[in-house]
Amino acid sequence: MFFIMEKPLIFCLFLFYWHFLYALFTVEAPQSLYTVEYGNNVTMECTFPVHGKLEFRDLSVIWEKKDKLKKQVYALLQGKEDFESQDSDFKGRTKLFKENLNLGQSLLQITDVKLRDAGLYHCLIGYGGADYKAINLKVKAPYRSITQGVVSTGDNEWKLTCQSEGYPQAEVLWQNREYEDLTHKANTSYETGRDQLYRVTSTLTIKSRTDEIFFCIFWNKELQENTSAILHITDSVDGVVRTESRRFIGAILIVTALLGSVLIFMLSISKATANKDNRTPVDSSSIAKLPNDKDTCDCRYASFEEEELKSMQVEKT
Template identity: 70%
Template sequence: MMEKLLLLHIFLFRWHSLNALFTVEAPRSLYTAELGSNVTMECIFPVDGKLKFKDLSVIWEKKDEVRKDVYLLLKGKEDSGGQHSDFQGRIKLLKENLDFGQSLLQISNVKLGDAGLYHCLIEYEGADYKTINLKVQAPYRTIAQEVVRTGDKEWKLTCQSEGYPKAEVMWQNEEYQDLTDKANTSYETGSDQLYRVTSILTIKNRTCENFRCIFWNKEIQENTSATLYILDSADDVLWTESKYLVWPVLIVTVLAGSASITVCIRKARASKDSRTCMAKPSINITKLSRNKDAHDCRGPSFEDEELKYIQIEKT
């Protein structure tokens, strides 16, 4: 630890003079990582000839309210005891690249708390450091949806998702009209620091429509959307009921027609003057046969018998 304090002392009081002789560079000053992924940050330093490992010190630290040691290599020896608990078990320095003047720090299973400013300090025949910014994001990729009927032609549409940073929620109907002002959007944060965003849109006097909720993550310029369908509308219910009511009516009609035809045939057999009764059922048969959706419950044998009887009457 004393060696680290001595190195920091050099940075504070002799940095300007040392910087002219030894310069650390950062190929990238900003890194963006996704929650749960791995990220590798890099700084480079000059190596003249073969690296003298025992003379090299590498310090990666995170600049928070309290400075946190991420990785310590002091005069060629790792100091895992000084590492902050936030990074234990998740940090690796790719030592094989040190010979080429590359300090590559790998952070695995990135957390939201890893976001912030990092200092890469190198002491080797001089001393210098660079600041690198790490941003962590959690896209709103999964949207839970719910459509609930709350009254006559009134619906409550809900979209809910988790992510980071905070996202705006916009609503549109199928004609792309903006309905965002009519929605109620709330935000919650848990111990994982993720935003739990819930947006509710109440729709009245709408049937057979679809709506879209859009989670817009402005900071990372990304949006995720979901489509909600209103299918169980009042019109659908009436149509379904009507569809099921059609068949009983047809069956009753056909059965009633069949019964009247049977009575007429029996009467015709008893009396040849009862031709008037036969005319009426013949008309009913013609009307039913034109309705392609109606099923004749009498069967073909009954029609054959009836036509045969009509031919006998004509002779």
């Protein structure tokens, strides 16, 4: 037996049909379990019998999520959509493909899936009879993107960092080029990030020569998935610093030369004007020469950032 909160009329309708027309009307679920990746869309389906042309005014479709309390995900009551009773968790994220109802298909799409969307759903159909089916939704969040950092602490010692977000909590493994396990030397921390995702940060401090590689591996045991990143210790970072410095110094020298040329030109005009006014010939040897100073600059640039689902056997009475 079941009931629909704040919908006593619909409850009575379902209760009546359940007892007398159950054998004539059956809802089916082609797929009882859906697995979707966090942030993606999912479309769940249940089917019901349609004989002849579908009469929308006689059709009611309700999707509910079975938490401690029922959450109305979507409702089409006697052919009209009802969003007033929709749970806030699903506002603006659900769509029923009405064109498929003529085929006896109730296709519900949930967009931008969250971790909290995981759980047990009921697809209820009332159309000359009443029945429902239970469907499980599982949400996974693999550690897809790994942010890396390689910092020299001096004396051939390096701090290697890997950070990623996912769910459930992952273990971080470290290996060198020879695939030796260095995990025991690493420090790994966990914190809850956005939308219940885990933000996992792991740091390995180790002595190593340049041109060496290390691997950090995020192992998601529950999903049996792993994502890895390669960290390369190289002196190319110093090369970038030198390149940027040379470009900066060159720019200063060019600007200095231009300013010098302008200054010489202005002084020449000033002296020529003075000579003309005084009408006194000036010997070219008396023109003061500007000193040719060379500007220098020592610049450096541094750049271092389900609930476990249980299958629910629905017994019909």
